Amino acid sequence: MKKMIVLCLMVIMSLSIYAQTKKAVKVSEKAKAAFEKLYPNAKQVKWSSHYEGTMEASFKQKDKNISVMFKADTVFEERVEMPKDKLPEAVKNHIKEYYKHYSIVHAYEIHSSVFKKDNNVGYWITVKKGNAAVSMVCFQEGRK
Numbered sequence: 001m002k003k004m005i006v007l008c009l010m011v012i013m014s015l016s017i018y019a020q021t022k023k024a025v026k027v028s029e030k031a032k033a034a035f036e037k038l039y040p041n042a043k044q045v046k047w048s049s050h051y052e053g054t055m056e057a058s059f060k061q062k063d064k065n066i067s068v069m070f071k072a073d074t075v076f077e078e079r080v081e082m083p084k085d086k087l088p089e090a091v092k093n094h095i096k097e098y099y100k101h102y103s104i105v106h107a108y109e110i111h112s113s114v115f116k117k118d119n120n121v122g123y124w125i126t127v128k129k130g131n132a133a134v135s136m137v138c139f140q141e142g143r144k
Helices: 002-019 029-038 089-098
Strands: 043-049 054-061 064-071 074-081 103-112 121-129 132-140
Touching: 029 054, 029 064, 029 074, 064 103, 089 121, 089 132
Parallel strands: none
Antiparallel strands: 043 054, 054 064, 064 074, 074 103, 103 121, 121 132
């Protein structure tokens, strides 16, 4: 539990910087080709640029928002929108404890090459209270 809290806090701080760097981007042909191979039926894809040459393709598929992060032509992370009530209990308990009066606005399961080696799963969650919103990433260790 302590590891989850520390990771969430570290990610929250880094995400505030990360979110400010988002901007329109010219997408490389390699990234476009890799994306179209993975998602041939994706419509209304929005591309943006982030840190150190990473690109993000965002789109909607089967009523779910999906976001795919690329470094050059390689996918290193995919975020798939999920029902808020399907979050693991440990994640929900963390939010209840540290964000008592916030409500969950968005929940995404993160599929990443970084997590696969340790059987960990990441969750991108946005919580809101009034005009204040916080996005965080939490990890569930050892999930297969």
